[in-house]
Amino acid sequence: MTAPSTVPAVACPRCAQPTVTTGLKKPWCPSCDWNIDQAVPVVLGWRFLDRRLYRVASRLTEAQFTALADGPLSPRRMTAARLTTLAASVVLLAVVLGIGILGLWLFFFDFISLGTILGAALLGMAFMLRPRLGRLSKLPEQGRLVDLDKAPHLVGLVERVAAAVGAPMPQVLLLGCELNAYTTTVGLRRTRVLCVGLPLWATLEPQERVALLGHELGHFVNGDVRRGLLTQVAETTLSRVAALFALDGIGGRGLLEYVSSIITRALGRVVAGIARTLQVLLVWISQRDSQRAEYLADEMAARAGGTAAAITLTDQIVMTDSIDTVVRREARAGHGMSAWHDAARVARSNLAPKVPLLRRLSRHTEVSLYASHPPAALRAEMLERRPAQAAAVTLTEAEAAHIDDELAVHEKRVIRELQG
Template identity: 35%
Template structure:
C-alpha cells in the first residue's frame, strides 16, 4: 500500500500547456514550474470589502514595489544606512519627514474635532439648559466625543485563552527576548500575551506606554528555533526603527476616522426616511473617506519602510536563511489557520469513544508536523501565487514576495544569535503550561 501511494505521489505526466514533465502534487496542487500552468487554480474574490480598504491594499502594493526599488538603488550605491535603519540624509528622506509632519498635523486636526464636540456639547448643555433641544444636541456631542476619544491599548484580563506572562513567570523566555532586543538596538518588553493566532506583533499599553509582545502559537509552533529568533528580531525591529502610524497620536486618529465611517455608513434604504438620511450623511461620509485615504497615503511610505527595516533586523539577528524561511511560513498561514479550525471542529464533533484521548494533547505537535510536511514545490508555487496576487500580511505591509526578494538578494548575513537546543528546551518548558491552556481553549470553541 505504501509503495502504491508513493507511486501515485511521484507519477509524472506532460504539461498540457508546454509539454514539460510535471510531477503529481499528491494532496497539493499539481502545477508546471516551466510555464506556470495550474499554478493558481483557485478562483477567489479576494478583494476586501469597502472601497477604502481596497484602495489601501492597492496603495500598499504599489508603494512596496517603489520602496523596494528605492532601497535597492540606495544599497547598490553602497549606502548602507537604510538597510540598517538609519536612512540617508536629505533627498527622499526630507519628503518622508514632510509627509510624517503632515500626518501628525492631520491627526491633531482629527482630535481637535473631538475636543470641539466635547467643549461645544458641554456649552450647549450648560448655556441652553431648559431651552428647547439645545441640551439634547449638547448631550449628543458629548456622547460622540466620548466614543471618539483617544484610547490606550489594554492587556487582556481574566481570559484563559490569552495568558499574560511577566518576567517572574518565564525568566528564560524574557532573557531571550532581552538578548534579541539588545541585538537590534532597543530594550525588551514588560509583558508577553500568548494566544492561538497565526500572527505576532508588538505594541504598547496603558498611560505609561509599557511594551507588550503578542505571540500567536499558530505561528510560533510552526517555526524552527532560528525562525523564531527571526520573528522576534522583526518585531523588536519595530521598536528600534519607529513608525509614524504606530504612534499614539496617529493611531488614534485612524481609530477616530474609522469610528466616523461606521457612524456615517449608508444604511439599507427601505423607506423614504432612509434615503433622506443617506443623502444627508453622504457629504461628511465622503469627507471622512477622503481624510482616511490621505492619512493612509501620508503614513504608508514610512510604515512600509519600517517593515523592510524590521526584516533587515530579523536577518541580522537570526541570519538570512531564517528570515527568508519566516517569509515562507507566512505564505502558509491561511492553511495553518484552517488546520487549527479543523482541529477545533474535530474535537467538538467526535463520536462516542472513537477518540478517547484529550484532543488538546499534542495539538501543537500535530500543527508543526502539518507545516513540516509542506514540500518545497508547494512553497515555490505559493511564492509565485503571492507574486501574482500581491499577498500581504495586511494593508500596512509590503507584499510578502517583495520582502523575501529583498532578504535573499545579495550576500547572506550570518546570525548574531543562535538558539542552541538546550536553550530551546528551557524556553519550551516554561511555555508548556501556557501551550496546554491555549490548546484546551481552542478545542472547546
Template identity: 35%
Template structure:
C-alpha cells in the first residue's frame, strides 16, 4: 500500500483508491444541463467503443433530421415576421400597428445571428502576431485545412474556434490555459481546435447552430418571473406548456447532434496528437483535468495582490501573475494528476456537456501507437510568440487583479 501525500492536495492510496475522491460527485444539475451531460456520456462511451474497435464512428441520418428541425425553428421566426408585417398593414393607424410592431420585434430578436466580434474582444490580427499566425498556419496545413482570420485572447481557462460571418474563422485563446502549457502542449491545443474545421459537426454549423441560439432566446423569454404577483403567477402558468415544448425541442436537437459532436471531439483529439504528438495531446488533457487549480491559484494570487499591493497600486499590480500561475501548475505532483485521472473515470469528467468523458479521450490516444509531432515549437519560436503576446499579457493581468477572476 502506498499513501501519496502533499499538504496542498488530497492524501490518498494508490493501491486501494482510499480517499481518491473524498468529496464525491457534485450534485447533478437539473434541467437541460443534466440532459446534455447524460447525452454526452452516452454517445461518448458508444463512440469510444466503435473507434477503439477500428470503426469509423461515422455520421448518421440524425443530422438530416436536426437540419429539418432547425429550419422549422427559423421558419417560425419568418412566420412571426410575416404576421408582424400583416399587422402593420392591416392595422395602419390603429391598435393593429402595436400588434404588428410587437411581432416584428419578436422576430428580430429571434433571427438567425452569425457570430461577430464585439467591441470588448481583445483581437490579435495577423500583422500584430506574425509568429503565432505562422504556427497556426503550419498546423492547419498539416491537417489539410486553412488557418484563422482573427485570434481573440481572453481570461477563460479554455480555447475554442468558431466562424465569423459566413466564411471567416476565429480562434479564441484563454490566456490562463495557454500560460500553463508546454510549447508542445500548445501545439496540441491548436491542433485540436483547428481539427474541428476538418470534421463535420452539425451542432456548430450555420443552420443548426443559429437554431440553438434562437431556442435559447425563446427560453429566456419564457423564464418564470421571480417573486410574482397574481398577474405574474398567471403569466408563469400560461408559459409552462410553451416552455416545456421549447425545452423538448432543445433536448431533441441535442440528442440528434450529439453523435456528430462527440465524433468531432474524438477526431479533433486525433488531429491534436498528429500535430503535437501523443505526449503533447495527453499532457494537454491532464492540464484540463486539474483546471480547478487554475481557478484556485488565480483567485489566490489576485486576492494577495489586491490586499498586499504596493502603496497606490493595490488591486492593480498584475506583474508576475501568469508566471506564478505557471509555476504552481508545474509544481503539481504526478500523484495528483493520477488521482484526478481516477476521479475523472469515476465521475465521468468532461470539459463541458458537449465533450466526451476526458478519461475515454485519453485512453483512445494511449491505446494506439505513440504518434510523433508533425509540428514543433522550439524555445526560440516560443519566445517570439511570447513577445507578441506580451502586451496583452500585461493588460489582462492588470484587469484580472483589478476586477477579480470569475473562473472557467
C-alpha cells in the first residue's frame, strides 16, 4: 500500500506509521516490519535460496517458541534430531577412516608410483578431515587460566551455582577478553571448561553474574546436541569438506593445464556444494534441538539468579555493540573494571527506552538456519512468559567485590587486548 502524499517522508510506505533507524542503516517500520530484513544470512550463497531458507528458519524459530512458551521445558536425552545427527556422525567417521585406509594402501601398494602420490593425497585429506576434540594446551590461546587456589570466592560462587542447577563443576576456568562467555569440553577425557570474558563479567550486576553462570553451567546438563563427542563430528566435518574443495583460481601455462584446472575447479565446486547442502540439512535437523537447549539454559539462569536477572542479562545481548563501544573507550583511556561497569550502567540506562525496538529487531536479524541460539528477544520473552523464579543463589555486593579483587590480577592484560 502506498502512503498518502500528506504522510511525512519518514512514514512507512506500507502502513504509514513512523519508521526508525535503530540498529539498521536504512529506515524500518516497527509496526509492520517493513524493510526489517535488510540483510539476509548467507547459507548457500545464492540470494534467492538464502531468502527462502531465511523464511524457513524464521517460521521454524517462531513455531518452536510458540510450542515451548507454555509447555514443559526439560532436557531430552534422545530425540529424532539427535539420532539423525549421531547416525550422520558415524557415517562421516567411517568415510574419513575409509579414505585414510585407502590412502595408506595406495601409498605402500606400489611404492614410488602414481598410486603413491594418490595415496599421499588421500592420507592428507583424511588428516584434514579428522575429528577435532580440542586440546587443553590450546586453552591459553583463548583466555588466561584462572588459578583456582587464588580465586576462592569465584570458585565458591561457581560451586553454589552448579549445585543450584544440578550441573557438574567445570575443571578449568578461563578468563577471556571479550564481551562473551561459554562452556565447552575438550580432549578424549572431555575436560569441562568455563570461560568468562572479563569485560562481560565487569559490566553485569551481581545477580546477573549468577544468572550468567547458571546459563553457562546449564549447558553441561541441558541435552544440547552440539555438546556430544560424536555429534560434534557432524557439525564440523562437512564444513571442512566444503572448505577443502572450494577451489579458486584457474591457472596453467599450456592448454592442457588450463583445461585441467577448469575441470578440477568445477569438480571441486560440485563436491563443496554437495557438502554444504548436506550440512544445511543436518543443521536444519539439529539446530531446533540446540535452540531448545538454549531456552533450557536460560531457565537454569533464572533458577540460579532469579527471573528478573535472567531477563536483564538476556536484554544485554541486544545492547552488546553499544556496551562493547563504551568498554573499549574506557580501556583506551587506561581505565579498568570499575569504569567499565559504570560506563555500561549508563549505556544500559540510556538504551532502556529502545529495548522494545531492539528486541523486535533481533527477532529478524538473529534468525538463520545456522543459528544455534534463538533470537535474544524470544529468549527474554520466554523467560517473561514462564513462571517467575526466585534466586537460588544470592551474590551480595561485598562478595562481588571480593571476586573482582581476585580477578584484578588479569585486568591490565585485558586492557591491553581491548586497546589493540
